[in-house]
Amino acid sequence: MTKVVGIRFKPVGKIYYFNPEDCALSVGDGVIVETTRGVEFGEVVLVGKEVDEEKFNMPIKSILRKATEEDIAQVADNRARTKEAFDICLEKIAANGLDMNLIDAEYTFDRSKVLFYFTADGRVDFRQLVKDLAAVFRTRIELRQIGVRDEAKLLGGLGICGRPLCCSQFLGDFEPVSIKMAKEQSLSLNPTKISGTCGRLMCCLKYEQEAYETLIHRTPNVGAVVDTPMGRGTVLSTHLLRGVVQVKMNADNDAVVNEFKVDDIVIIKNASRSQKHNDDEPVDIKTLKELEKD
Incomplete structure (x- = not known):
């Protein structure tokens, strides 16, 4: 077993594990680590955890150092530059006439790369856009197409419950949500009633599913x-x-x-279980299947 620390690179992002080596760290500390994207700044969210390194696909990397005041100042400067990078990318997208929706921009800690996140209905040929951006920023450019759930996570907003979106508040990873869950919870199969702001099935369908499965197992049909x-x-x-x-x-x-x-x-x-829903309207299976996509 190897003792690790859990690190997040975004406020509600996925947790990645690193070896702290001899560095004494506490929750909330900033650290500098080497990732597949390059050198990055992250925040410690978990300490004292032991994991079996053999279960990981690749060796657990060590942190480079605890973040200094200069490192934190550079992170703040990178975030200030992000707004300018976002605006420039918007201009270049319009100049190239590309059908894409820019969502976010991000610098890596060492500014060796600028990442732009976008959504689009299909594939986008952005090769010329990358060349235009590289000429402006003089560094590596990466354009990453994301799904509508990731878009909602980045932008935030309010759900139909009136509360901030779960994905932007505390969900580190998206878990699969299926129409079967709505059926077993006897919910309406009207897409407007079971889909979230992102247009996909509401993540909260997953919260009570385990309880419903237990109740269904013990209740006669x-x-x-x-x-x-x-x-x-x-x-x-x-x-x-x-x-x-x-x-x-x-x-x-x-x-x-x-x-x-x-x-x-x-x-x-026992009898076979018939799954029913609360709507008398005909169900469009194709539309419902679209709600299950990421």
């Missing part, structure tokens, strides 16, 4: 034959969150329906 404290019957409806089912008693000719707690019944023969 509609049509199941069950034994209850009042005898054997057939399940007519279920309420996952309340943990109750409505059962029509088989021995009752008047077809009286009784409600029982899930813990008080025994499943004799």
Whole structure:
């Protein structure tokens, strides 16, 4: 096991692990490290963690040094230069007539590279744009096309709940979200009701999914034959969150329906589960599948 520190390069970015060597670090400290993009400034967000280095695809790199006051001043200067770089790139995009939406610009710590993040509906031939930018900045230029979820993370905003977007507040990584989750949570399959600001499925569908899967596993399906404290019957409806089912008693000719707690019944023969949703409108499968994309 190797003791590592977790470092972020963006406020709500992915955590990367580095070997602290003999450097005493605390959460919140700035450090200078070597990455695949070059020399970068990062912030320590995790200390004292031990990991199995064999589980990583490549050796864990060591930090170069703890950030000095000069390093922090350079980071501030890089951020000040970013606005100018962004404006220049916008001008060059317009001059080349490219159909792309510039989202953000970023200098590496040592200014060996300027990165520009953009979105576009399809592939963009930006070779001439790179040449134009390199002539201005006299350094390496990288244009990186990102998805709409990454765009929302970078720009921020408010969700339909009225709170700041989760991705821009605390989600370091995007987890897969599927239409199946909406179905199992009995949510409307209307795209406008289950998609976020980015136009993709809301990340919060993932938060309660594990609880719903547990409840579904222990709750009989509609049509199941069950034994209850009042005898054997057939399940007519279920309420996952309340943990109750409505059962029509088989021995009752008047077809009286009784409600029982899930813990008080025994499943004799379960039925196949039919996934239903709250809309009577026809479901456009193709549109729903689009919501699952990154």
